[in-house]
Amino acid sequence: MIAYERSRNTDDEIGLLSCSGIESCQEELQISYQEELNRHLSLYKRAVLGIEADGIYKRDGRARPHILPIEQSDANILPEAVAALNFLLSKPGSRHVDFHHLNSSQAFALNLFFPYFSAGDVGASVLLAALGQQDKMTKWEAESIYVASRCIGVVF
Numbered sequence: 001m002i003a004y005e006r007s008r009n010t011d012d013e014i015g016l017l018s019c020s021g022i023e024s025c026q027e028e029l030q031i032s033y034q035e036e037l038n039r040h041l042s043l044y045k046r047a048v049l050g051i052e053a054d055g056i057y058k059r060d061g062r063a064r065p066h067i068l069p070i071e072q073s074d075a076n077i078l079p080e081a082v083a084a085l086n087f088l089l090s091k092p093g094s095r096h097v098d099f100h101h102l103n104s105s106q107a108f109a110l111n112l113f114f115p116y117f118s119a120g121d122v123g124a125s126v127l128l129a130a131l132g133q134q135d136k137m138t139k140w141e142a143e144s145i146y147v148a149s150r151c152i153g154v155v156f
Contacts, residue, residue, distance in 0.1 A: 041102040051075060055069045073095075081110055083114050084114040087114075
């Protein structure tokens, strides 16, 4: 069990607190969902990814603990989705500006879908069945939507 408290020094620093339960700590400290998520992501960055340095939030130029240093943004892709890195390298400019944020929606989508689709028919069939689809996947391309054999937009 992990819970958090606001540091007394600044609004952005994070301290650890032992509580009887996450819910009681959240109620006691009135932590918003976004604050809780960012704190969890900062712990993940340090404990799982082994990255201590904080990344810079471009809008205000301040270091934030839930953001990766820009040169380590590839760590935002899980090992199971490593094919997504090849996709990003093959499509210059496709990486979103805030991809180095651990709460990046693009990184989330790549981590979610690439393992299924890059595993071939079996992986794609599992995902399609979970979505209630009986058809077989015949073709896929990241960041595209196919309608009547022509690409019309963005998926992820």
